[in-house]
Amino acid sequence: MTPSxxxxxxxxxxxPLFFPVTAFGPDGAVDLDxxxxxxxxxxxxxxxxxxxCCGTGEFHALTPEEFEVCVRAAVEATxxxxxxxxxxxxxxxxAVRYARLAEQAGADGLLAMPPYLVVAGQEGLLRHYRxxxxxxxxxxxxxxRDNAVFTPESVAELARTDGIIGFKDGVGDLDLMQRIVxxxxxxxxxxxLYFNGLPTAEQTQLAYRAIGIHLYSSAVFCFVPxxxxxxxxxxxxGDDTTAQxxxxxxxRPFVELRAQGRGxxxxxxxAGVRLRGLDVGEVRAPLHEPTxxxxxxxxxxxxxxxxxxxxxx
Numbered sequence: 001m002t003p004s005x006x007x008x009x010x011x012x013x014x015x016p017l018f019f020p021v022t023a024f025g026p027d028g029a030v031d032l033d034x035x036x037x038x039x040x041x042x043x044x045x046x047x048x049x050x051x052x053c054c055g056t057g058e059f060h061a062l063t064p065e066e067f068e069v070c071v072r073a074a075v076e077a078t079x080x081x082x083x084x085x086x087x088x089x090x091x092x093x094x095a096v097r098y099a100r101l102a103e104q105a106g107a108d109g110l111l112a113m114p115p116y117l118v119v120a121g122q123e124g125l126l127r128h129y130r131x132x133x134x135x136x137x138x139x140x141x142x143x144x145r146d147n148a149v150f151t152p153e154s155v156a157e158l159a160r161t162d163g164i165i166g167f168k169d170g171v172g173d174l175d176l177m178q179r180i181v182x183x184x185x186x187x188x189x190x191x192x193l194y195f196n197g198l199p200t201a202e203q204t205q206l207a208y209r210a211i212g213i214h215l216y217s218s219a220v221f222c223f224v225p226x227x228x229x230x231x232x233x234x235x236x237x238g239d240d241t242t243a244q245x246x247x248x249x250x251x252r253p254f255v256e257l258r259a260q261g262r263g264x265x266x267x268x269x270x271a272g273v274r275l276r277g278l279d280v281g282e283v284r285a286p287l288h289e290p291t292x293x294x295x296x297x298x299x300x301x302x303x304x305x306x307x308x309x310x311x312x313x
Contacts, residue, residue, distance in 0.1 A: 006085070007139060010166070013215060015229060016232045021058070021269060022057045025281060034281075042222070047221065050083070052071050052084055053071055053074075054087040055113070055265075056217075056269055058266060058284055059087040064098065067098060067102075071084065071086045071102050074086075075106035086111070088110045090116045091115055092127075096135040099112075100135060103138050110139070110140045112143060114148035120148075136163075140163050141168055141193065141195065142166070143168045144168065146170070152179045152183035156184050156188050165193055167192065169198070169213075172204065174207060177213065195217065197216070202228070202246075205235060220251075220269065222270075222272065222273050223269060223275065224250075224306075227305045227308075227309060230242065253301055271290050271295050275298065275299050
């Protein structure tokens with residue numbers, strides 16, 4: 001038995017996991033109508049879940065009030081068709097506040113991001129995530145990256161914690177992840193979910209799949225859902241030829257373009273959504289917009305990606 005309805009729904013995904021951008025209008029305020037349209041398009045394109053107001057959704061740039069209305073809008077736009085998981089972060093007190101706001105807004109779960117700035121020891125990290133999980137009835141997925149990196153023993157402790165159902169990796173250390181999966185499998189009975197949370201996770205998903213991690217973030221699903229869906233289906237069916245064709249022709253060039261600017265993991269995705277006809281606005285400071293040349297290269301890459309899909313048919 002899985003420990004929560006969310007875990008049950010995520011354990012057998014029907015498509016990529018969708019991390020929508022947050023739409024801002026010309027005046028810089030949140031544009032809820034455009035945001036709802038963006039979320040609906042993702043669900044209709046085959047997303048298995050919506051991860052609202054997380055990294056790609058510029059969680060760092062939202063006020064608590066904006067966060068709550070955006071999560072509520074995502075819940076409204078999905079209309080129960082897929083689960084909605086909301087971000088939560090900063091220090092423990094604020095993370096608890098965001099967790100409760102997400103619960104009030106109707107979210108199905110939380111993605112608990114690293115605490116703000118400090119580099120804490122394992123004991124402090126465990127205390128932080130236990131307090132977040134204990135503050136809400138929502139199931140929690142813990143996000144490992146930057147200043148929140150765990151030992152296998154600590155992840156086993158997280159897996160024993162009521163309310164914590166999964167672990168998302170944004171570090172990319174496959175040796176560590178293999179030891180984490182092994183430790184939890186050995187020491188903690190029951191199911192525990194794992195996610196590849198690296199930027200453009202498709203680029204590394206063949207390797208993650210080999211150690212038993214099948215769930216992954218898909219930021220590019222925001223603007224090229226057909227390509228993201230084709231890659232997902234290739235992985236699901238073992239069609240490595242198609243997966244490698246998309247990796248070589250689309251994902252690797254996209255990763256190389258993303259590396260041309262700091263913050264492009266979000267800004268380039270948002271530019272891609274605009275290129276596909278939905279005006280979600282610009283990124284908020286401290287992020288900055290891609291250069292005109294980089295946006296031009298992105299447009300060309302999108303065309304190439306869709307051409308690859310035609311070749312595969």
